[in-house]
Amino acid sequence: MSTTREARTIEAQGLVRRYGRLRALDGLDLSTGTGVTGLLGPNGAGKTTLLRILATVMPYDDGALRVLGQDPRTPAGRLAIRRSLGYLPQDAGFHRGFTAFEAIDYVAVLKEHTQVRARHDEVRRVLGEVGLTDVATRKVRALSGGMRRRLALAQALLGSPDLLVLDEPTVGLDPEQRIRFRELVSEAGDGRTVLLSTHQTEDVAAVCSQVVVVDHGRSLFAGSVADLVAVAQGRVWVDETRDPRAYAGWRLADGSYHHVGDPPAGAALVAPRIEDAYLLLLGPGASREAA
Amino acid sequence: MSAVALAPAALDRRLVPGLGLLEGRRLLLHPVTLLGFAVWSFVIVYDQVTGTFVVQRFESVTAALSFLPGVPCILAGHMLATRDRRAGSLDLLHAAPAQAMDRVRALCLGALLPGAVALLLNLALTGWYLATADFAVRPSLAQVVQAPVTVTGACLLGTMLGVWLPSRATPVIAMVVLVALDVALYNTGTQGNLFAPMVAWADWGPYDGSVWYAMIPGSPAGHVVYLAGLCSLAAVGAVLRVAERRAPVLVAGVVALVVTVAGGWAQLP
Numbered sequence: 001m002s003t004t005r006e007a008r009t010i011e012a013q014g015l016v017r018r019y020g021r022l023r024a025l026d027g028l029d030l031s032t033g034t035g036v037t038g039l040l041g042p043n044g045a046g047k048t049t050l051l052r053i054l055a056t057v058m059p060y061d062d063g064a065l066r067v068l069g070q071d072p073r074t075p076a077g078r079l080a081i082r083r084s085l086g087y088l089p090q091d092a093g094f095h096r097g098f099t100a101f102e103a104i105d106y107v108a109v110l111k112e113h114t115q116v117r118a119r120h121d122e123v124r125r126v127l128g129e130v131g132l133t134d135v136a137t138r139k140v141r142a143l144s145g146g147m148r149r150r151l152a153l154a155q156a157l158l159g160s161p162d163l164l165v166l167d168e169p170t171v172g173l174d175p176e177q178r179i180r181f182r183e184l185v186s187e188a189g190d191g192r193t194v195l196l197s198t199h200q201t202e203d204v205a206a207v208c209s210q211v212v213v214v215d216h217g218r219s220l221f222a223g224s225v226a227d228l229v230a231v232a233q234g235r236v237w238v239d240e241t242r243d244p245r246a247y248a249g250w251r252l253a254d255g256s257y258h259h260v261g262d263p264p265a266g267a268a269l270v271a272p273r274i275e276d277a278y279l280l281l282l283g284p285g286a287s288r289e290a291a
Numbered sequence: 292m293s294a295v296a297l298a299p300a301a302l303d304r305r306l307v308p309g310l311g312l313l314e315g316r317r318l319l320l321h322p323v324t325l326l327g328f329a330v331w332s333f334v335i336v337y338d339q340v341t342g343t344f345v346v347q348r349f350e351s352v353t354a355a356l357s358f359l360p361g362v363p364c365i366l367a368g369h370m371l372a373t374r375d376r377r378a379g380s381l382d383l384l385h386a387a388p389a390q391a392m393d394r395v396r397a398l399c400l401g402a403l404l405p406g407a408v409a410l411l412l413n414l415a416l417t418g419w420y421l422a423t424a425d426f427a428v429r430p431s432l433a434q435v436v437q438a439p440v441t442v443t444g445a446c447l448l449g450t451m452l453g454v455w456l457p458s459r460a461t462p463v464i465a466m467v468v469l470v471a472l473d474v475a476l477y478n479t480g481t482q483g484n485l486f487a488p489m490v491a492w493a494d495w496g497p498y499d500g501s502v503w504y505a506m507i508p509g510s511p512a513g514h515v516v517y518l519a520g521l522c523s524l525a526a527v528g529a530v531l532r533v534a535e536r537r538a539p540v541l542v543a544g545v546v547a548l549v550v551t552v553a554g555g556w557a558q559l560p
Contacts, residue, residue: 087386093379110387
């Protein structure tokens with residue numbers, strides 16, 4: 001039983017990855033189990049580096065990491081992880097001369113789907129999952145940006161992997177596709193581990209049971225979405241005028257201003273949302289908040 | 292125990308041959324390869340219609356396939372080897388169990404398919420000529436096999452260049468250099484001629500080919516071994532770039548080099 005639980009988790013301690021002098025990951029800790037975990041952070045925070053390390057695309061320089069109970073530093077460990085992994089990179093391209101079917105079929109072969117008939121059935125299944133059945137014979141060059149993104153998602157779903165690592169999966173998707181994506185990820189997170197990097201806080205709020213906020217290569221927050229929202233409790237208010245002392249503020253449709261920061265006495269506090277908490281974490285004093 | 296723990300520690304053995312078959316089909320159906328075969332077919336049919344000389348017929352089965360589709364196959368092999376890089380798929384593919392070395396091995400295996408198709412076409416053409424016309428000198432099996440081997444070699448050379456030098460200019464330069472080298476070796480006399488990737492064997496008289504002079508002395512079987520050695524060197528060169536353990540590949544490279552030198556020696560008169 002413990003083996004099974006370990007085989008579905010990611011445990012990272014003090015993970016370091018350097019690019020020359022830059023420390024893209026600077027002692028990052030991460031612990032996730034089954035379900036959908038959202039990874040939030042600004043550009044350059046180290047999210048993509050982390051996901052590439054978890055996907056065995058890139059090695060790490062220091063720290064300890066177990067993915068699905070395996071050590072990615074050993075060849076056997078990497079192979080075992082890759083066999084149970086679905087990875088959607090930030091920039092996932094396919095040969096433009098392939099049809100949608102051929103593109104997924106190619107990846108399926110590389111994922112050890114060697115039985116032709118079973119592989120083709122699996123390719124059709126994942127194309128159906130992302131709603132691309134009708135364009136299966138269309139060349140990649142003729143697909144829209146959103147369709148290509150869904151195609152990339154389809155290859156990640158091949159073989160119903162135990163671990164799904166998705167880097168900015170909803171970029172380029174229209175609202176309907178995003179909702180469909182949420183359905184897919186919710187289903188995928190049932191009994192499996194899904195790690196989802198995104199700038200879309202609404203996606204995190206909609207599908208993630210856990211959330212990790214990363215900045216400067218470190219984890220600022222790890223917990224449930226409700227815990228993250230609680231960070232902003234009592235620190236979000238509305239006013240008729242812009243308050244310059246607020247860390248962030250913007251005008252709402254009704255003409256009032258939504259503020260995030262330390263409210264003045266007597267401010268009209270409102271219920272915080274996930275992006276309010278995210279802004280507070282990343283703003284001045286964010287590390288203290290997380291601690 | 293989990294599925295992860297129970298999975299075998301080595302990659303599925305059927306993966307590389309299966310992928311090799313798919314890559315072979317892609318090489319064969321690549322527009323550049325198809326164009327090469329189409330031009331070769333046109334030339335053969337055209338010669339049939341206009342009438343062929345004995346030397347022309349002999350060279351059709353010993354050397355023609357080396358130029359078309361042989362030379363363009365360098366470009367096709369290069370384009371397939373650089374396909375994933377150009378498409379921006381490398382990150383995505385790196386997370387799959389099969390790695391770059393497996394993909395390159397599959398490409399090398401795939402290179403056999405255009406060569407096999409070329410061999411079938413050459414055997415059919417040889418049979419047709421034997422049944423309908425005069426060869427003057429009947430070509431040996433080694434002479435019929437050599438041009439298809441160069442087709443496979445061209446695909447392998449393109450693959451190796453694609454792995455090491457993915458620039459689009461590389462195959463074009465390689466094609467020009469190879470043809471220039473071939474012509475230069477032809478002009479150095481019999482022994483140099485035998486080291487050219489393409490050898491016609493028939494010694495032309497006047498350019499119209501109406502006069503049969505002689506056969507170029509040397510061993511066609513030795514030449515096939517020499518070409519096969521070059522093919523192996525190209526395959527080893529391609530795999531070496533992406534091999535996780537280079538020692539076994541280097542050993543294979545030494546063997547290929549020995550075969551090439553032995554074949555090169557054996558082909559001399």
